Amino acid sequence: MLADSASEMLSHALDGGLNREDAQFLFSECPTDSMVALAGSIRYRYKPSRVITYSRKVFINLVNLCRDTCTYCTYKKEPADPMLSMMTPPQVLAIAEAGKKFRCTEALFVTGERPEQKYGEARSWLRSLGHASTVDYIAEMSDLVLKKTGLLPHTNAGSLTKKEMAQLKDTNASLGLMLENSSERLMQKGMPHEDAPSKNPKVRVKTLESAGELRIPMTTGLLVGIGETPEELVESLLLIKKIHEEYGHIQEVIMQNFAPKPDTIMANAPAAPFDYFLRAVAMARIIMPQVNIQVPPNLSPSVYGRYIDAGINDWGGISPVTIDHVNPEFPWPSISSVKAATEDRGRSLRARLPLYPEFLKGGFITSDRLLQCVNLIADESGLVREGYAYD
Numbered sequence: 001m002l003a004d005s006a007s008e009m010l011s012h013a014l015d016g017g018l019n020r021e022d023a024q025f026l027f028s029e030c031p032t033d034s035m036v037a038l039a040g041s042i043r044y045r046y047k048p049s050r051v052i053t054y055s056r057k058v059f060i061n062l063v064n065l066c067r068d069t070c071t072y073c074t075y076k077k078e079p080a081d082p083m084l085s086m087m088t089p090p091q092v093l094a095i096a097e098a099g100k101k102f103r104c105t106e107a108l109f110v111t112g113e114r115p116e117q118k119y120g121e122a123r124s125w126l127r128s129l130g131h132a133s134t135v136d137y138i139a140e141m142s143d144l145v146l147k148k149t150g151l152l153p154h155t156n157a158g159s160l161t162k163k164e165m166a167q168l169k170d171t172n173a174s175l176g177l178m179l180e181n182s183s184e185r186l187m188q189k190g191m192p193h194e195d196a197p198s199k200n201p202k203v204r205v206k207t208l209e210s211a212g213e214l215r216i217p218m219t220t221g222l223l224v225g226i227g228e229t230p231e232e233l234v235e236s237l238l239l240i241k242k243i244h245e246e247y248g249h250i251q252e253v254i255m256q257n258f259a260p261k262p263d264t265i266m267a268n269a270p271a272a273p274f275d276y277f278l279r280a281v282a283m284a285r286i287i288m289p290q291v292n293i294q295v296p297p298n299l300s301p302s303v304y305g306r307y308i309d310a311g312i313n314d315w316g317g318i319s320p321v322t323i324d325h326v327n328p329e330f331p332w333p334s335i336s337s338v339k340a341a342t343e344d345r346g347r348s349l350r351a352r353l354p355l356y357p358e359f360l361k362g363g364f365i366t367s368d369r370l371l372q373c374v375n376l377i378a379d380e381s382g383l384v385r386e387g388y389a390y391d
């Protein structure tokens with residue numbers, strides 16, 4: 001049932017209690033400016049601080065072979081590709097040490113989905129390093145980076161089992177897995193996830209729930225504009241909300257706009273229209289008033305300040321050292337320009353850890369090693385100490 005009146009619906013939204021039917025109605029019918037204004041009011045109510053955060057990171061492209069194929073992806077490489085990455089421990093450490101010099105606090109480990117299941121090259125590479133699986137190697141590299149540099153690992157290695165995530169819990173401040181979308185329709189023939197079994201929403205939800213059972217702070221989010229319907233987009237946000245209500249561990253929701261890339265099957269597909277994406281960002285805030293909502297600034301270089309109006313409170317990871325290997329076509333803006341765009345909207349920019357303050361204070365981190373490193377760089381608010389990082 002729709003709420004009795006528009007004002008009743010808006011008051012439910014402001015109270016964070018919008019029901020499914022009203023959420024769908026709002027997304028399909030509400031003018032964009034009104035939706036953005038509503039999202040801005042909700043952010044103001046639930047996140048009154050005027051701070052917008054970012055995580056100062058290095059991107060460690062551990063292995064970019066992947067057993068799956070998503071039709072929009074340029075991250076995945078084949079063994080003969082000159083951009084193939086299969087990093088050795090000294091290479092990993094060199095990037096982390098460069099990050100430390102630039103006062104980065106996050107070591108983002110990214111891999112393709114279980115490359116050893118498809119490629120002999122990946123199995124030989126892992127064997128030469130003394131490992132049988134990518135996750136085993138990530139665990140060793142997370143330990144190394146934490147021990148030698150104090151950068152806090154955050155791993156994004158696809159759909160992991162509960163046992164695998166437990167292996168990473170003591171060395172990773174948080175883990176990441178994009179839901180992308182909750183619609184199984186996107187796995188049908190001709191759709192972007194047809195050849196990507198790990199993108200089955202049931203598999204992704206299982207990973208997110210297992211992380212919840214382990215009390216691991218999780219980053220997740222949506223890729224917007226890959227062929228989903230507006231209803232599916234809203235359902236995806238509602239599903240993330242439901243998982244968070246059950247486990248309380250979704251530390252941030254990334255809203256990422258699809259941008260077509262050359263040499264992919266979706267090269268000629270239209271980019272997510274700006275108005276649709278802006279509405280999606282606003283809807284994320286309206287559906288999840290208290291959750292941290294993030295938009296990466298590099299995918300909409302000229303307009304990203306507008307996402308602050310739509311209720312975001314974070315820009316995600318930005319690196320002064322490494323490129324965005326997932327979206328190399330879209331360089332990150334400089335931290336000083338992100339700061340200027342943030343201040344233009346009357347906000348201030350602060351560096352955060354790959355672990356949001358409320359999760360640090362909420363006792364999610366039980367590893368003494370992680371806590372010792374966190375205490376060296378965080379202030380009492382849980383953000384990176386003022387003056388620690390420089391541009």
Ligand code: SF4
Nearest residue numbers: 066068069070073076
């Ligand atoms: S998006 Fe991820 S799962 Fe899909 S092909 Fe690229 S690396 Fe593999």
